Amino acid sequence: MRTPRRRPRAAVAAAGATALTAAALIAAPFTGAATGSSAAGSSAAGPAVGPVPAVVGHRLVKGADRPLSDEQCRATWGINCYTPLQYRRAYDLEPLYRAGVTGEGRTIVIVDSFGSPTIQHDLDVYSEQFGLPSTRVEVLKWGDVPPFDPTDADQAGWAGESTLDVQMAHAVAPGARIVLVETGVAETEGVTGLPEMMDAEKSMIDRGVGDVITQSFGATENTFPGFDRGDFSSIGKLRYAFEDARRHDVTVLASSGDGGATDATADGGGDYPYRVNSWPSADPLVTSIGGTQLHLDDSGDRTAPDSVYNDYGAGGGGQSHVFARPAYQNGVKDVVGDRRGTPDISMAAAVDGGAWVYSSYDPTAVGWDVYGGTSEASPLFSGVVALADQFGGxxxxxxxxxxxxxSRGESRLTGIVDVQDGTDNSYDGVTGYPAVKGYDMATGVGSLDAARFVPALARAARPH
Structure with missing residues (x-):
């Protein structure tokens, strides 16, 4: 079995005297996410350290004994660090909570390789720290999941991803039920690990478990068998879970990646020197979640409009080489051409503005981490979907x-907030796509104001 390599769709930072040394900085990659580097000493993403799972986020801070204030984060690491309370304010979630819309009665399914043995404890600590009600995480093991070994970099990377996914979903939808499905094969590039994940998802759907599925993983389309010959059947054979989800009105999400307009090569040694895309984000049956950078004060109020995530990585986006433009993108054909374009919509993913997460799966680094990457954005948006499900009944x-x-309506009515700062999602020498007025392949239709977006989505959605 080849060594998995994942570039974060999320990233993490480490606290303490050696927090930003090369050894401490971990880029938990997703297929095409960016790796972390010292926020204090470099503005460029560095190479991944050791084997990392296909979809782990960027981790820039690891094992702090407590969440620091935003001012302390800037002074210590040169980045902003945000709490779920700031996110709640930034995304205008409080009016929904006051109305009783918390995701109650809805279920978010999270699928990750290996999972984390401390997932419940860590969510409890996270919730208590920020005054949130906790919830029971239902863990389902799919296949032969090995005993957890914190010294195994692959398993530890996925434990970090699982922790991030659960805490971000809960931060937005504190009343939702969370089911974490752990598979026993690491997802890397090509088909490796994906059949187990798709089997698990289809089983959940068929059993009626889950209203929304979030996937913080992906593999570059070019790494699938047959791609070079124009044979995309290896991807086609994996779509059965998404087809099943459509029949059962289950919403499926996927992180768009952290490698901008490029992504990881099959051997994990680097990125393609030209524009590529990744699956499942590029699948027309999946809502692709890209990344933005938030600019907040300590209360969560914006000090500037959201911008493109392009700091220690870049939000994935671009044209699929496998899928043609779906009908729902006909209105943006001038942007995507004749191909499926990603992302569809975006939420917080930048490392400069990363999320505090608590973990204890690694006994040598128990404490608070800071993550970024689109593997943060997808579970955040899964919480938004759970809220819309509850709102619409x-x-x-x-x-x-x-x-x-x-996206074609007025923002004050729809809650979709355009991101048009002109920055692009270039990464690793590959020119990306700029954020402009309307849809673009850096942030999709933009970001959201949940108090307006959740009711609008609940009314506009037309399930079977």
Whole structure:
């Protein structure tokens, strides 16, 4: 079995005297996410340290004994670090909570390789720290999941991803049920690990478990068998879970990646020197979640509009080489051409503005970490979907038609907030796509104001 390599769709930072040394900085990659580097000493993403799972986020701070204030983060590491309370303010979630819309009665399914043995404890600590109600995480093991070994870099990377996924989903939808499905094979590039994940997802769907599925993993389309010959059947054979989800009105999300317009090569040694895309984010049956950078004060109020995530990585986006433009993107054909374009919508993912996460799966680094990457954005958005499901009293299902229809309306009514700072998602020498007015392949339709977006999505969605 080849060594998995994942570039973070999220990233993590470490606290303490040696927090930003090369050894402490870990880029938990996703297929095409960016690796972490010293926030204090470099503005360029460095190479991944050791084997990392296919979809782990960027970790820039690791094992702090407590969450620091934003001012302390800037002074210590040169980055902003945000709490779920700041996110709640930034995304205008409080009006929904006051109305009783917390995701109650809805289920978020998270799929990760290996999982974490301390997932419940860590969520409890996280929730208590920020005054949130905790919830029970239901862990389902799919296949032969090996005993957890914190010295195994692959398993530890996925434990970090699992922790990030659970805490971000809970931060947005504190009333939702969370099911963490742990598979026994690491997802890397090509098909490796994906059949187990797709089997697990289909089983959940068929059993009625889950209203929304979030996937913080992906593999570069070019790494699948047959791609070079124009044979995309190896991807086609993996789509059965998404087809099943559509029939059952289950919303499926995936991180768009942290490698901008490029992504990881099959051997994990680097990125392609030209534009590529990744699956499942590029699948027309999946809502692709890209990344933005938030600019907040300590209360969570914006000091500037959201911008493109392009600091220690870059939000994935671009044209699929496998899938043609779906009908729901006909209105943005001038941007995506005749191909499926990603992302569809974006949430927080920048390392400069990363999220505090608590973990104890590694006994040598128990404490608070700071993550970024689109593997943060996808679970955040899964919480938004759970809120919309509760608000509407039904599953919103495949949201693409509703999302693109809403993007053509007025933001004050739809809650979609355009991101148009002009920055692009270039990464590793590959020119990306700039954020401009309307849809673009850096942030999709933009970001959201949840108090407006959740009701608008619930009304506009047309499930089967």
């Amino acid at each position: 039904r599953r919103v299902g495949d949201i693409h038609q509703a999302l693109y229809a809403l």
